[in-house]
Amino acid sequence: MFPASISNAQGPPSPGFYPSSRVRSIGFNQGFRNxxxxxxxxxxxxxxxxxxxxSSGSGFKSISPYQSGYFGAAVKLQAGYTAGVITSFYLSNxxxxxxxxxxxxxxFLGTTPGKPYTLQTNVFIRGSGDSNVIGREMRFHLWFDPTQDYHNYAILWNTIEIIFFVDDVPIRRYPRKDDNTFPLRPMWVYGSIWDASSWATEDGKYKADYSYQPFVGKYSNFKVGGCTASASASCQPPSGSPSGSGGLSRQQYAAMAWAQRNYKVYDYCRDPRRDHTQTPEC
Known part of the structure; x- marks a missing residue:
């Protein structure tokens, strides 16, 4: 069961440009290791x-670190009770x-039956998971059931912007406004599944229940196109828009506005509980 906004939606407007088609797929062993x-x-x-x-979760990591690029995977999530469980695809150093x-x-923040998964996007800059962490979370529900089929999720990161894509629809653009609020050091690509019962589902209200184990995350269609940390300065990562010069096209911005208007459920910049002196980009 999903909210009426999902069942009644006609699907996203065409973004008009499909970055995933510009990056070749690779097998897991070509780009990653356990x-x-x-x-x-x-x-x-x-x-x-x-x-x-x-007894354990699991995680994987790219063989190479990257200084920029397009990083994607098709993911299929587990149905049923998955509260407390996080399935992820991310960049980190x-x-x-x-x-x-x-x-x-x-x-992907696990959920309870009858409630949709939440896709959380986040950006950390020179901060760890300690008391000083400054998250920049934007959360979405999806316009489809992510447990029924594989869907493509991707991060485009270069020196001027970060763009998050779902099936080539841009759902969030995080521009570089200041060096202190933007990640610029090389990162590896990771994926994992783990128990985050303390916060993942409705702020920790629902915990992982191992009577439903195992919780499985399925990945395919890996795409890694970019500049490794050792690449020359002339290396150009894939573009997220048809202009090739950053930003999004008018059609892409319209698709992003549609996604945010209909499916965004949390925005750190609009949270009155947050100290926005720590997030000047807001």
């Missing part, structure tokens, strides 16, 4: 399943800069 929970991971010819049970890292997140 990071943890290897016993909770199965690799197919062009797919990857990772799962969480009472946490291992290179522990306690002082950058991160760009796509996280």
């Amino acid at each position: 990071l943890w929970g290897s016993q909770h991971q199965s690799i197919g010819q062009d797919s990857l399943n990772i799962w969480l049970d009472r 946490n291992e290179a800069h522990p306690g002082n890292h950058d991160e760009i997140d796509i996280e």
